Amino acid sequence: MKKQVSIGIDIGGTNTTIGVVDKSGDILAEGHTPTLTNVDVKKYLDVLAKTIKETVAVAGSDLEVMGIGIGAPSSNYYTGEIVSAVNLGWGDVVPFVKLMKEYFDYPAIVLTNDANSAVVGELMYGGAKGMKDVIMITLGTGVGSGIIVNGELVLGHDGFAGELGHVVVASEGRMCGCGRKGCLETYASATGIVRTVSELIADTQIPSELRSIASDTITSKMVYDLAMKGDKLALEAFEITGKYLGKAISDFVAFSSPEAVFMFGGLALAGDLIFKPTKRYMEENMCYLYTNKVKLLPSKLPGDQIAVLGASAVVWKEVEKLNMQS
Amino acid sequence: MKKQVSIGIDIGGTNTTIGVVDKSGDILAEGHTPTLTNVDVKKYLDVLAKTIKETVAVAGSDLEVMGIGIGAPSSNYYTGEIVSAVNLGWGDVVPFVKLMKEYFDYPAIVLTNDANSAVVGELMYGGAKGMKDVIMITLGTGVGSGIIVNGELVLGHDGFAGELGHVVVASEGRMCGCGRKGCLETYASATGIVRTVSELIADTQIPSELRSIASDTITSKMVYDLAMKGDKLALEAFEITGKYLGKAISDFVAFSSPEAVFMFGGLALAGDLIFKPTKRYMEENMCYLYTNKVKLLPSKLPGDQIAVLGASAVVWKEVEKLNMQS
Structure with missing residues (x-):
């Protein structure tokens, strides 16, 4: 019998990564191609399709490819479209799945956003294996989330x-890119913690090396490095980030009562610095129904592979669904 | 072929209602028995079982009973237990489903709480028919909710x-029965609106008949009646209730992106008085992804039947699940 594999594709702003993945999450071959932006998308697709075929050939000869999972910004699972992805410059609405089907006729070709595919990856190959109710929070430049309820990805009636990241955690709080105030993203992201540093510089007299750095050059990585060296203001910034995050999670839990909440992305790599305060505030603010029941865990998937693994995992889920329908 | 029916049971603090319901939501027969509290639960079950059999007999002779759905406070779908229901006085943990199985051997005997069964009822027989992603918010003495994702009830890993109602909507806000501060329930319930009246009496100089009533005798019904007569303070109390509720809903939407949010229960009967401000604040605070996409609707099921209909609907869902497994 041929070995079943799925193809995971991570379309980043600069590079595209392709992985041929087996059912246990082993990447059999990996390919790369630049993400051609601001061109006719078909030019990019020509190159992408060629690279996919080459990568599959490298992975082995006796493979049955079940499908392609594509992780891309601003993408909608239901329509298969990438919508208003300014950075890509392929136009307002790109019917990506439809276009891919002109190159491949695999049973499942699916498009999702990164947080959604990350949680499916965690469920299939990572720390959420065997769980049925999980929330994944991605702490990157922004804050994203992927939610699994009863073993299935929560897509909503429109895929959104x-x-x-856009739940309000502070009434009349920080201005968010979405046009509202006080979204979790403005506190618990890489940019959020930098804003917290600026606030602490203004509001407190805590001494810090960060005071001698121009605020628009401060990065979350700097805050992390200084916190690790014991800088009190940097440590306080993590404490505050954990407070907003922990309180928010204690509310999210009232929605789906998950077995575990996973955190992933840049800020999550800070380890105890972010997990400890988050866990403490989460339990402190948790409704008694959920106290000490919900695990708070780091993703078990490697940061540089989760996008490809997640996208490939969505294919297995899709194949499962197709089999149930037939 | 025999007509398939399911039995819905609503266990209230004083009375128990039994309905024999067909698949379209018609109640073929209804039975009643007092809820015997503070007794050995088997005494109650003897009477209940007898009343169920009598009600089924009244409903018709050519029926195939698919199961029994029981709606009761503090009940857990997974374990089939009623836990710490102080008002019932049957002990700390009552294995209700197990006990019912000593009387009946229908394929499905299931236990749920009222908000969960209400949303399944709405989905099967009511305004959510044909929808797959729905949130139901019950505005009674407290605030409950039932959530449908992808056509299925969200139970969470533990059934909770x-x-x-226990999402925090005001940091350092009102003391909640759950031990925390600022839960939605302390603002958007029948008791919440009465607390808002007290706050308005203290904080404003808005004239009102409510000022001449002892605060511990004010009810949400009084606030409603006075608002309908144009009492400014009562109207403002509804405005504030709608503000908390609308803002909260705009955050809930970021979780499951439902097609509609239904409101049900005492306060929801206030109609425009509560729906108008709730809708306004909901849209005002909604993340742009969801603006003007989510319907805010009153339940279409009659208030005095939703508990029995909902409990019976859960049986159909359970039968569906059993059929898929076999």
Whole structure:
């Protein structure tokens, strides 16, 4: 019998990564191609399709490819479209899945956003294996989320479910890119913690090396490095980030009562610095129904592979669904 | 062929209602028995079982009973237990489903709480028919919720999902029965609006008949009646209730992106008085992804039947699940 594999594709702003993945999450071959932006998308697709075929050939000869999972910004699972992805410059609405089907006729060709595919990856190959109710929070430049309820990805009626970065955690709080004030993303992201540093510089007299750095050059990585060296203001910035995050999670839990909440992305790599305060505030603010029941865990998937693994995992889920329908 | 029916049971603090319901939501026969509290639960079950059999007999002779759905406070779908229901006085943990199985051997005997069964009822027989992603918020003495994602009830890993009444909507806000501060329930319930009246009496100089009533005798019904007569303070109390509720809903939407949010229960009966401000604040605070996409609707099921209909609907869902497994 041929070995079943799925192809995971991570379309980043600069590079595209392709992985041929087996059912246990082993990447059999990996390919790369630049993400051609601001061109006719078909030019990019020609190159992408060629690279996919080459990568599959490298992975082995006796493979049955079940499908392609594509992780891309501003993408909609239901329509298969990438919508208003300014950075890509392929136009307002790109019917990506439809276009891919002109190159491949695999049973499943699916498009999702990164947080959604990350949680499916965690469920299939990572720390959420065997769980049925999980929330994944991605702490990157922004805050994203992917939610699994009863073993299935929560997509919502229009494909836009799972935007926990845009839950308001501070009434009349920080201005968010979405036009509202006080979204979780403005506190618990890489940019959020830098804003917290600026606030602490203004509001407190805590001494810090950060005071001698121009605020628009401060990065979350700097805050992390200084916190690790014991800089009190940097440590306080993590404490505050954990407070907003922990309180927010204690509310999210009232929605789906998950077995575990996973955190992933740049800020999550800070380890105890972010997990400890988050866990403490989460338990402190948790409704008694959920106290000490919900695990708070780091993703078990490697940061540089989760996008490709997640996208490939969505294919297995899709194949499962197709089999149930037939 | 025999007509398939399911039995819905609503266990209230004083009375128990039994309905024999067909698949379209018609109640073929209804039975009643007092809820015997503070007794050996088997005494109650003897009477209940007898009343169920009598009610089925009244409903018709050519029926195939698919199961029994029981709606009761503090009940857990997974374990089939009623836990710490102080008002019932049957002990700390009552294995209700197990006990019912000593009387009946229908394929499905299931236990749920009222908000969960209400949303399944709405989905099967009511205004959510044909929808797959729905949130139901019950505005009674407290605030409960039932959530449908992808056509399925969200139960969570332990059966306690959907407690949106205990999402914090005001940091350092009102003391809640759950031990925390600022839960939605302390603002958007029948008791919440009465607390808002007290706050308005203290904080404003808005004239009102409510000022001449002892605060511990004010009810949400009084606030409603006075608002309908144009009492400015009562109207403002509804405005504030709608503000908290609308803002909260705009955050809930970021979780599951539902097609509609239904409101049900005492306060929801206030109609425009509560729906108008709730809708306004909901849209005002909604993340742009969801603006003007989510319907805010009153339940279409009659208030005095939703508990029995909902409990019976859960049986159909359970039968569906059993059929898929076999």
